[in-house]
Amino acid sequence: MLRDGGLTPRTLVPDVPLHYSGFIPENFDRRFRGAVPARDALAWSLNVPAVKMLQQYGTPRFHSVLRRWGLTTVDRPAGSYGLTLILGGAEGTLLEVTGLYAKLAQLAVGAPGGGSEVRFLRDEPVRRSAMALDGLGPGAAYLTLEALTGVNRPDEEGFWKKFSSSKWVAWKTGTSYGLRDAWAVGVTPAYTVGAWAGNSDGEGISELSGLSAAAPILFAALNRLETGGAIGKPARALSGLLVCRDTGLLATDLCPTVRVDMPRESRFSRVCAYHQWVHLDQTRRYRVDSACESVERMVHESWLVLPPVMEFYFRKYHPEYRSLPPFRPDCGGSLQAETGRRVMNLVYPEPNTSVYIPVDLDGQPGQVVFEAVHRDNRATIYWHLDEDYVGATRDFHQISLRPDPGEHRLTLVDESGRRIERPFRVLK
Incomplete structure (x- = not known):
């Protein structure tokens, strides 16, 4: 590769x-x-x-x-x-x-x-x-x-x-x-x-x-x-490439950079999309936008933002990693506009997944453990299967369900109303 x-x-x-x-x-x-x-x-x-x-x-x-x-x-x-x-x-x-x-x-x-x-x-x-x-x-x-x-x-x-x-x-x-x-x-x-x-x-x-x-x-x-x-x-077989120090992808203006050796014939073209501009208030504890803070008072900073499921495991081994600050409470418009995919991910089921229902020792159908992660360690997630509420999780977002064979849709909503949906199929 x-x-x-x-x-x-x-x-x-x-x-x-x-x-x-x-x-x-x-x-x-x-x-x-x-x-x-x-x-x-x-x-x-x-x-x-x-x-x-x-x-x-x-x-x-x-x-x-x-x-x-x-x-x-x-x-x-x-x-x-x-x-x-x-x-x-x-x-x-x-x-x-x-x-x-x-x-x-x-x-x-x-x-x-x-x-x-x-x-x-x-x-x-x-x-x-x-x-x-x-x-x-x-x-x-x-x-x-x-x-x-x-x-x-x-x-x-x-x-x-x-x-x-x-x-x-x-x-x-x-x-x-x-x-x-x-x-x-x-x-x-x-x-x-x-x-x-x-x-x-x-x-x-x-x-x-x-x-x-x-x-x-x-x-x-x-x-x-x-x-x-x-x-x-083999100097003649290698050429230097400027990449993002944090992600190893082609650097943008937002990235700290480092030069790496690559095969001279390689045509690597993936650009880093993980570094983003983040607008903070003067305390640097909250994100803001122009509806709740004047532009002159904003602090603009480049921020490494990994997808929620990657971040969940990554930060355990990288204490220097900084999760995105929350929006300031008076910035309600920005909070509502933020999509669920930016703050939470389903670990299982993955997209386009067929789910197998395990069989218990007594021969009866068992339950499947569904799992999610959220950027906010204190967040509560409300789970819905085919629009029916099935429970809430906090801290560790796992829930056991026994869906019938066929097509289903899992919906997760956090306290701020941000939601993600995932269709999946249960095999007979």
């Missing part, structure tokens, strides 16, 4: 609850961060942003890329994997996975002849690699590896950047579905090393993970090798 212009390394990717026809991806730590830069989502192995990016990129397209790049074990139709394709839902041999990472490094450094194949043993003959990462250039390869140098190291390697003798390594871990396989691959200028841990019969192991089981083996091997310093930046 870097080369295609889909994102920059700093572009914020949503990390919020997702539902795809019964598939509910979770991060390994079962937390949501609201939004994370793309490079951090990759380095931290966050499943939810990965699924969101695959949904945007397209599963059939990604499936085709993996096949072209030499993963022979991806041998079923794309639809049989679905969005799990990016979460370890497909098989892969350690040799082929390690070979892909080696090819990534060889592409980044411009290895002549396309580089060489990964070998099991030192005395194996060196052969030119048959893998070809077509569609990926040196710039995108380097930026991917650069992101993977930011992964937290296991145990004594955890603070490797503080020591001048530490070795440069871009690395990634993974854990297959069912906790059957743990792997780790590390890339250096001189070597690419892959490590696997698990049962030979494929039986899952409780608490198995790539970080705890395979990464220590990887670093034990790397510490015995002369790895060749660091992979240098």
Whole structure:
């Protein structure tokens, strides 16, 4: 997606609850961060942003890329994997996975002849690699590896950047579905090393993970090798791009800016829409407009405004994030004009969602938990199903309902009369 212009390394990717026809991806730590830069989502192995990016990129397209790049074990139709394709839902041999990472490094450094194949043993003959990462250039390869140098190291390697003798390594871990396989691959200028841990019969192991089981083996091997310093930046394959420091999108006049490296052939064009002018009173505690405050007394400030559901999780990890101030009580017109979508979101159901009613242990239909978020932590939300009032929530906006099969409409209204609506279907 870097080369295609889909994102920059700093572009914020949503990390919020997702539902795809019964598939509910979770991060390994079962937390949501609201939004994370793309490079951090990759380095931290966050499943939810990965699924969101695959949904945007397209599963059939990604499936085709993996096949072209030499993963022979991806041998079923794309639809049989679905969005799990990016979460370890497909098989892969350690040799082929390690070979892909080696090819990534060889592409980044411009290895002549396309580089060489990964070998099991030192005395194996060196052969030119048959893998070809077509569609990926040196710039995108380097930026991917650069992101993977930011992964937290296991145990004594955890603070490797503080020591001048530490070795440069871009690395990634993974854990297959069912906790059957743990792997780790590390890339250096001189070597690419892959490590696997698990049962030979494929039986899952409780608490198995790539970080705890395979990464220590990887670093034990790397510490015995002369790895060749660091992979240098391919300056001719990169160009600078001025983006919003907070969102990683093209900067506007309202954004604090930072320059990032991008593949030279990329045509990134997404403009930041999250920074907005906010008009405050002299106390800076309330928003105002010309109906309740003179323009001369207003304080105008650029403000980062994330969508409510992203903000709800984002501010837990970013205490510096400032929620929008409320409108001053005498600015009633502006308060009424503010749409519900600016202050609250439905977490579930998402747009165009089909809802499944669970079956309880007694065989009777269960209830579905609907969830919403509001910018104001103290707000009360009034819930309506098909125009019938079903309850109110405060602080934690979750409500359990048992709608009949068919088409429905959920309506949420807060104390100020702002409302959002969401149609959904209940399957039989």
